[in-house]
Amino acid sequence: MKFRLLTPGPTPVPEETLLELARPMVYHRTDEFRAMLAEVLAGLQHLFVTKNSIIPLTCSGTGSLEAALVNAVPAGKKAITLVAGKFGERWTNIAKAFGIEPVVVSVPWGQAVTPEMVQNALREHPDAVAVCSTLSETSTGIGHDIEAFGKIVAATPALLLVDGISGLVAMECRTDDWQIDLCCAGSQKALMMPPGLAFVAVSDKAWKAFDANKAARAFYFDLKKARKSLTTGDTPFTPAHTLIRAMRLSVRKLVAEGIENIWRRQERYATATRSAFIALGLEIFPERPNTALTVVKVPAGIDGNKLLATLEAKYGMKLANGQEEFKGKILRLTHMGYIDQFDILAAISGVEYVLAEMGAAIDLGSGVATFQKAMAAER
Amino acid sequence: MKFRLLTPGPTPVPEETLLELARPMVYHRTDEFRAMLAEVLAGLQHLFVTKNSIIPLTCSGTGSLEAALVNAVPAGKKAITLVAGKFGERWTNIAKAFGIEPVVVSVPWGQAVTPEMVQNALREHPDAVAVCSTLSETSTGIGHDIEAFGKIVAATPALLLVDGISGLVAMECRTDDWQIDLCCAGSQKALMMPPGLAFVAVSDKAWKAFDANKAARAFYFDLKKARKSLTTGDTPFTPAHTLIRAMRLSVRKLVAEGIENIWRRQERYATATRSAFIALGLEIFPERPNTALTVVKVPAGIDGNKLLATLEAKYGMKLANGQEEFKGKILRLTHMGYIDQFDILAAISGVEYVLAEMGAAIDLGSGVATFQKAMAAER
Numbered sequence: 001m002k003f004r005l006l007t008p009g010p011t012p013v014p015e016e017t018l019l020e021l022a023r024p025m026v027y028h029r030t031d032e033f034r035a036m037l038a039e040v041l042a043g044l045q046h047l048f049v050t051k052n053s054i055i056p057l058t059c060s061g062t063g064s065l066e067a068a069l070v071n072a073v074p075a076g077k078k079a080i081t082l083v084a085g086k087f088g089e090r091w092t093n094i095a096k097a098f099g100i101e102p103v104v105v106s107v108p109w110g111q112a113v114t115p116e117m118v119q120n121a122l123r124e125h126p127d128a129v130a131v132c133s134t135l136s137e138t139s140t141g142i143g144h145d146i147e148a149f150g151k152i153v154a155a156t157p158a159l160l161l162v163d164g165i166s167g168l169v170a171m172e173c174r175t176d177d178w179q180i181d182l183c184c185a186g187s188q189k190a191l192m193m194p195p196g197l198a199f200v201a202v203s204d205k206a207w208k209a210f211d212a213n214k215a216a217r218a219f220y221f222d223l224k225k226a227r228k229s230l231t232t233g234d235t236p237f238t239p240a241h242t243l244i245r246a247m248r249l250s251v252r253k254l255v256a257e258g259i260e261n262i263w264r265r266q267e268r269y270a271t272a273t274r275s276a277f278i279a280l281g282l283e284i285f286p287e288r289p290n291t292a293l294t295v296v297k298v299p300a301g302i303d304g305n306k307l308l309a310t311l312e313a314k315y316g317m318k319l320a321n322g323q324e325e326f327k328g329k330i331l332r333l334t335h336m337g338y339i340d341q342f343d344i345l346a347a348i349s350g351v352e353y354v355l356a357e358m359g360a361a362i363d364l365g366s367g368v369a370t371f372q373k374a375m376a377a378e379r
Numbered sequence: 380m381k382f383r384l385l386t387p388g389p390t391p392v393p394e395e396t397l398l399e400l401a402r403p404m405v406y407h408r409t410d411e412f413r414a415m416l417a418e419v420l421a422g423l424q425h426l427f428v429t430k431n432s433i434i435p436l437t438c439s440g441t442g443s444l445e446a447a448l449v450n451a452v453p454a455g456k457k458a459i460t461l462v463a464g465k466f467g468e469r470w471t472n473i474a475k476a477f478g479i480e481p482v483v484v485s486v487p488w489g490q491a492v493t494p495e496m497v498q499n500a501l502r503e504h505p506d507a508v509a510v511c512s513t514l515s516e517t518s519t520g521i522g523h524d525i526e527a528f529g530k531i532v533a534a535t536p537a538l539l540l541v542d543g544i545s546g547l548v549a550m551e552c553r554t555d556d557w558q559i560d561l562c563c564a565g566s567q568k569a570l571m572m573p574p575g576l577a578f579v580a581v582s583d584k585a586w587k588a589f590d591a592n593k594a595a596r597a598f599y600f601d602l603k604k605a606r607k608s609l610t611t612g613d614t615p616f617t618p619a620h621t622l623i624r625a626m627r628l629s630v631r632k633l634v635a636e637g638i639e640n641i642w643r644r645q646e647r648y649a650t651a652t653r654s655a656f657i658a659l660g661l662e663i664f665p666e667r668p669n670t671a672l673t674v675v676k677v678p679a680g681i682d683g684n685k686l687l688a689t690l691e692a693k694y695g696m697k698l699a700n701g702q703e704e705f706k707g708k709i710l711r712l713t714h715m716g717y718i719d720q721f722d723i724l725a726a727i728s729g730v731e732y733v734l735a736e737m738g739a740a741i742d743l744g745s746g747v748a749t750f751q752k753a754m755a756a757e758r
Contacts, residue, residue, distance in 0.1 A: 005404055009617065013404045021621075022401035025384055025392045025573060027697050058575055059438050060616040063599045075596075097598035188617060194404060196437055196575045196619035217454075217596045219476035220442045237439040238388065238567060240575035240619070242400075318406050 001316040006347050008138050008293040008320055009166055010188040010195055011337035014253060017192065020246035028241040034233030036245050043251035044199055047191075047259050048168065048183055050175035052201045055226045058240045061165035061186030064198035066094050067221035068161045068182035072130050072206060074215045075099035079130040080121045080158075082106075082113040082149075085139035086323050087163055091132035098217055103128060109140045109326060112288040115148035122156055129209070130159045136167030136292045139323045141332065143171055143290025150179035159206050165189060165198075169254065170292035170336035172263045181206040187243065190262075190292065190336040192250040196240045202227075250338075266291040269335040269344055272374035276348045279370035280355065280362045285330045293334040299360050304328040307354050315350040341375055380695040385726050387517045387672040387699055388545055389567040389574055390716035393632060396571065399625040407620040413612030415624050422630035423578055426570075426638050427547065427562055429554035431580045434605045437619045440544035440565030443577035445473050446600035447540045447561035451509050451585060453594045454478035458509040459500045459537070461485075461492040461528075464518035465702050466542055470511035477596055482507060488519045488705060491667040494527035501535055508588070509538045515546030515671045518702045520711065522550055522669025529558035538585050544568060544577075548633065549671035549715035551642045560585040566622065569641075569671065569715040571629040575619045581606070629717075645670040648714040648723055651753035655727045658749035659734065659741045664709045672713040674701075678739050683707040686733050694729040720754055 005012050026033065037056065044054045057064055069091070073079050075098060081091040083106035095102040105121050107113055118131060131153050133144050146162055153160040159181040164173055168183070169190035175183045183201040187193035202210075202223060210216065210224055220237070229236045254262060270291035274284055277296045285295040298304035304321065305328040311317045322330035331351075335344050348367045355362050384391050405412065416435065423433050436443055448470070452458050454477060460470040462485035474481040484500045486492055497510060510532050512523050525541055532539040538560035543552055547562070548569035554562045560582040566572035581589075581602060589595065589603055599616070608615045633641060649670035653663055656675045664674040677683035683700065684707040690696045701709035710730075714723050727746045734741050 003403070003405075005406060007406050010404050010406065010620070018401040018403065022397040024382070024397065025389050026382075027384060027386050027389065028574075059442070059599065060618065062616040063438070066599045094598045097601065098596055099594075186617070194619065194621040195407075195617045196622060215478075217477055219473045220438065220445045220600075222476065237441040238565070238574045239439065240573065240622075241389070242573040243575060243619075320406075 003316045004318065004343065004346060006317060006319050006333050006339065006343070008189070008332055008334040009186070011192065011334060012339060013192055013194060014250055014338050017246050017249045020249050021242060025242070028238060029234065033241055036248055038233060040244055040247050040251050043255045046255050048175045048201045049173070049177065049259060050183070050201045052175065052203050053227060053230065054199050054201045055223050055230070056235060056239065056244065057198045057200065057221070058196065059198050060195060061184065061198050062090065063221065064184040064186065064200050065090060065163055067218070067223055068184055068200055069094050069100065069130065069132065070098050070218045070221060071210045071213065071216055071223045072159050072161065072182060073100045074213045075217065077101065078103050078125055078128040079132055080105060080125060080128045082118065082131065082133040082144070084111060084113055084134065084142055084144070085109050085137040087134050087137055087139060091163065110142065110285050110287060112142045112144055115145055115152060118149050119152050122152065122158065126156070128158050130161050132161040133163065135162050135164040135173055136171060136290045138166040138293065140286050141290065141293050141295030142286040142288045143167065146173060146180065147178045154179040159209055167290060167292050169259070169262060170266050171290045175201050187247065191247070192253070192338045193243065193247050196243050197247065266336065268375065268378045269341060270294060271378065272371045273333065273335060273344055273348070275374045276367040276371040280352065280367045292336045293332055295330050295332045297330055298328065299355070302355065302358050302360055304331060307331065307358060310354045310357070311350050315353065317347055317350045319347065345371055382695045383697065383722065383725060385696060385698050385712050385718065385722070387568070387711055387713040388565070390571065390713060391718060392571055392573060393629060393717050396625050396628045399628050400621060404621065407617060408613065412620055415627055417612060419623055419626050419630050422634045425634050427554045427580045428552070428556065428638060429562070429580045431554065431582050432606060432609065433578050433580045434602050434609070435614060435618065435623070436577045436579065436600070437575065438577050439574060440563065440577050441469065442600065443563040443565065443579050444469060444542055446597070446602055447563055447579055448473050448479065448509065448511065449477050449597045449600060450589045450592065450595055450602045451538050451540065451561060452479045453592045454596065456480065457482050457504055457507040458511055459484060459504060459507045461497065461510065461512040461523070463490060463492055463513065463521055463523070464488050464516040466513045466516055466518060470542065489521065489664050489666060491521045491523055494524055494531060497528050498531050501531065501537065505535070507537050509540050511540040512542070514541050514543040514552055515550060515669045517545040517672065519665050520669065520672050520674030521665040521667045522546065525552060525559065526557045533558040538588055546669060546671050548638070548641060549645050550669045554580050566626065570626070571632070571716045572622065572626050575622050576626065645715065647754065647757045648720060649673060650757065651750045652712065652714060652723055652727070654753045655746040655750040659731065659746045671715045672711055674709050674711045676709055677707065678734070681734065681737050681739055683710060686710065686737060689733045689736070690729050694732065696726055696729045698726065724750055
């Protein structure tokens with residue numbers, strides 16, 4: 001049986017990139033490697049839509065969030081954390097771990113924090129050093145209005161920190177135009193790579209804040225030290241250099257398509273996918289869905305855990321379950337990265353099969369037909 | 380020209396492991412992945428010679444040092460750092476970054492910190508929470524007497540933290556028998572993997588200290604959280620799971636040979652390599668050489684930078700230069716990991732060629748002949 005990976009990270013990796021990972025080991029303190037790293041970072045500037053310097057880190061995406069927060073906010077100071085799901089909570093938890101006072105602005109899962117809430121939080125806490133948001137909240141599929149947040153935060157001394165790990169490249173995000181001070185990304189999502197690398201784009205306002213943060217508790221994640229190493233094209237510690245070498249190939253593909261084209265494609269995929277599930281009678285879970293993934297409610301009377309298990313066992317398709325209280329109640333399907341419309345069509349087909357087998361009252365074929373029509377209409 | 384990588388990290392990776400890295404992406408929250416991780420960690424327990432739990436981290440080796448130190452030592456408390464080179468200094472610098480007071484015990488590069496120095500430092504600083512050492516100090520090639528340090532530290536409330544990144548598996552190191560509380564390793568040295576993974580073996584004494592360290596500044600490197608995740612076979616954050624999957628193959632090779640056999644082989648390699656360079660009239664740099672790498676002084680009148688550049692350009696061999704003030708003055712050749720006696724023979728041959736070409740008064744062929752005889756004698 002053919003296996004299809006459709007979780008919102010890790011995502012499939014292009015075959016050429018995988019083969020590159022099998023190439024022999026080389027040393028990393030060489031001009032050859034420095035050129036590879038420089039190419040990857042230049043490509044990322046296009047994809048982040050930024051002129052800011054981008055710092056590469058060898059870690060999971062979460063490491064980049066820690067790097068952003070601990071360099072920006074001194075212990076004892078406040079960070080406003082916008083919590084619309086599991087990954088928003090992560091900002092709160094990192095803050096607590098480093099003695100930073102989190103000011104939590106939360107909404108129920110499935111909803112998005114609004115610009116008004118951000119405005120009010122900053123008014124009540126003018127001493128907040130940072131506002132921390134997710135771009136795509138992967139646990140629920142909502143997207144935040146980062147452009148609006150950026151306008152509000154830029155008018156204050158606070159920094160805007162954005163967890164773009166699962167959203168960046170898969171949905172519109174203009175780091176500079178939207179005034180994002182620290183924009184974080186992980187390799188295993190829309191960047192079409194295995195996990196192991198993370199990146200942070202740092203604004204001038206953020207670098208100034210780092211200089212003022214004398215009590216920063218960071219060594220491995222010291223972004224100032226990393227910037228200094230980058231002046232000679234290096235990293236402060238041995239990087240996962242074979243991942244960087246392979247990443248050139250994935251980044252080249254993305255840059256060749258162009259970020260605006262990628263966003264447009266993602267928008268078409270997301271719109272068509274939502275319409276397919278709606279045609280099947282399913283409800284879209286997030287009130288403000290983003291284009292990185294589609295999250296739908298499992299129909300009443302259907303066991304979502306069983307649905308996903310069957311989908312994998314019988315049809316070889318791995319979609320993601322809901323997390324925490326939403327386990328078994330929602331299913332999450334990504335359309336970012338190395339996934340095209342025909343992969344999504346296959347996934348919708350698989351979900352239709354299993355829903356029908358489990359006795360859901362669906363009109364078999366209406367999902368794939370609706371997807372097909374929606375894609376054709378938007379060509 | 381055939382390329383030969385002989386730097387003390389990254390080291391060559393077995394071909395089967397490289398091919399495994401090219402396999403398609405999978406999801407990581409599955410029983411299949413949990414079984415892979417469990418196999419790697421069980422293999423590492425054999426290689427670390429420990430019954431302690433081993434925590435996997437996605438980061439460079441330095442990340443594991445930070446994890447060990449910040450979990451063990453509260454801010455404001457003392458850590459004795461044993462500094463015999465660049466990597467010993469790293470302990471000092473991590474301590475400073477986290478507000479830990481380093482008590483530095485240092486020796487000139489090329490020398491080793493002695494057990495007496497450790498004993499004296501602990502006597503003068505009975506309030507020290509940790510003693511931090513390197514196993515192999517890769518910048519100089521010395522090996523520390525961790526067994527003796529362990530006896531001294533175990534008699535106190537302090538913890539023994541060992542940077543085994545470039546020494547573990549390549550030289551004798553018995554984590555439990557030698558009473559190492561936190562033993563750190565990186566994937567890209569004797570473990571025959573690309574960089575990107577690190578590991579920390581944690582003793583019961585260390586877990587108790589972590590519980591008492593209420594002010595630990597750690598999130599990504601929170602080892603207690605990682606231990607909790609491991610109870611279900613997971614990691615707290617998305618791991619570099621394709622590296623873990625591939626690492627099974629490298630670990631299987633090492634476990635099949637057996638750690639005692641690996642150490643014996645490394646001892647033979649190191650002894651024979653040293654005798655070869657001595658036969659060529661070169662001087663061994665470290666006063667207490669270890670078996671992970673051989674570090675020799677460049678003969679007077681020879682430019683070490685040119686020697687290494689020629690070796691690479693003309694013979695395709697990448698050895699490591701000295702660092703900081705020893706750049707151009709020493710050369711470093713590893714014999715750990717996926718390197719066998721014939722690779723070392725080739726390296727000695729290459730060094731002989733370049734030395735002769737640069738006008739050094741050597742007896743061409745005496746290096747390789749001595750190596751050959753030494754290996755044969757020890758069969």
